[in-house]
Amino acid sequence: MEIEKRYCQSCGMPLDIHHEELFGTNSDQTKSEEFCFYCYQNGQYTVDYSMKKIIDVWVENTDLFNNHIHTKYTPDELRTILNRRLPTLKRWKQKNDTENVYYEIMNRIKVYINSHLFDTLNTELLSKIAGLSRFHFLRTFKAYTGESVGNYIQRIRLEYIAHLFLTTELSLNNIIQQTNYQTKHSLSKAFKKHFGLSPTDYKEQNKHSYSDMSMLSKGILPQIKKISGLSIVYRAIDNTCSTTKEYKDIWKELLSFTESNIAKSPENKFVSVSMDDPLITLYSNCRFFIGITVNQKVKPKGKFGMMDIPEGYYAVFKYKGNYSSLPNLYRYIYLMWLPRNEYRQKNTFSFELYIKTPIEEDDNNLLTEIYIPIEKRTKK
Template identity: 25%
Template sequence: MASYEDRLLRVVAYIHDNPAGDLSLDRLADIAAMSRFHWHRVFRAMTGETCAQAVRRVRLHRAAVWLVQTDRPLKQIAGDVGYPSLPSFSRVFQAAHGLSPGAFRTRGELSPPLLSAHRGDYPVYPIEINDQPARRLAAIPHKGPYIEIGKAFESVSAVFTSRGFWPQARGMVGVYFDDPDAVAAEELRSLAGIVVEGTLEVSDPLEEVNLPGGRYAVMHYKGPYSGLSAAYKHMYGVWLPESGEETGDHPPIEVYLNNPKDTAQDDLLTDVCVPLK
């Protein structure tokens, strides 16, 4: 089983590291060091997706983030995620998101006005203070742009699948140590983790991480992950200064309440949790 786990981790990493590269079934089978006739069956059985579905999802997620968070031309983004032309990229993107790339960018650019939302009134993404439980994670660290942490999440998921750990999983959590506005993208540190029970043995490549419980400000965010950057700016730039609260001494976390593999982008639910003293 460890051999298949290693193969799956290699392929997941290759897809995320090479969105514009050759991600054909033959190439992915080569990375896995298996016959294409068998690798496709193994990949689908272990992940619930075909290789083609996984490739398209990773490419379109990367494109969605670049559309909202950068000013790269649409044609460049199409090429950077492996599409030979803007029309072919636009067709696939619209089929997945219900919007053309240009319209998606325009809608995404509407997020910054959250910074000038009515002070003290934020009905779309409400923020409350509550007690969060301590959490024990089985995690894989990620270093680099936060938009690329999906690679680490898919790696930890692959390990859980290969080891039969899912019955002991209690949710997925991301831990984000650095401010992307203050730290170079390639130096950002984060963790992709799955909450587990105390009895589960956590071993390489997984790391055991214990998150403290206590008082947190929790923002209930709904929508594509690409919009989280603007949501953070509202939380830290508007809500926190007016709240009278002080942040705690450990990093913010994101608790993912549903799965982008089977949930529309607009229906994704994320609790952004900032520790308080």
């Protein structure tokens, strides 16, 4: 009869009853049948590491892992195995289940705020949508976003208004009407507090900020396309993702989640979505998501959710090469192309479609299409 394989319920290392020296110890010094000696001694965890940190430690010590259990994993193979195994283990499962519930709630709240940005948004309404007490909602929102809910809403509103100043010819009074802001005085006061400049000075200063564009951007003209709406399974990218490797690991997480929930199709496309103008919003605050297009509904889980890309007209810019030069292209689009043609940006919701996947392709050969939502300018 085959014995069911057991794993350390913290780090995922297989525990073999014939190698008791690998077992941790309980508070009474008996052998723990759940944890290895690296993770658990005297009835306590030996280190207060995150799940990601424990995986990183084992990957850095792949040879030691292999020596203990007589395997020949490569570091990449071991990372893949542990990424799948650890979320199912005792130490992490309950914690992950709780975190997943809160991620789903916070994603739902942020989607609601994005969709009702200039409606009346108060903590009573938002906590009711979240299904939490007002006190618990306020604490949870700040823990997951790093901002109070009031500051978060105020910042996104002001950054959207700044975007209107830079990309449209709307007057301050027109913008107040369009955004349902209280008064000209209250908007100017809040704007100056956030950006350090009055709306007029801000527009004048940024008008010439990027007049000397890179040669990369000169002569790039878009196609104007009307697209049908798209549904995507997404995963938010936060500002802790700072390297190409981390970025690709998150893509792999998204692929694994998608493959576990829907049938793979050649029609699935890789996309990323930005809800902010990168010339206005600090990088650390940008709302950025990676996603895969799907043609069926997928139940949100933790960091993974569903989002609709709206149908409409888009200016589509094609780009080949490393992502490091993309900011120059965006500057060209926002500050040179948009002000000099018959279109204006409809909203700050833009997305990128990857013709070649960002996981497998060499960075310098990546093909990207940038979609900017547009509408015809109103004739004066």
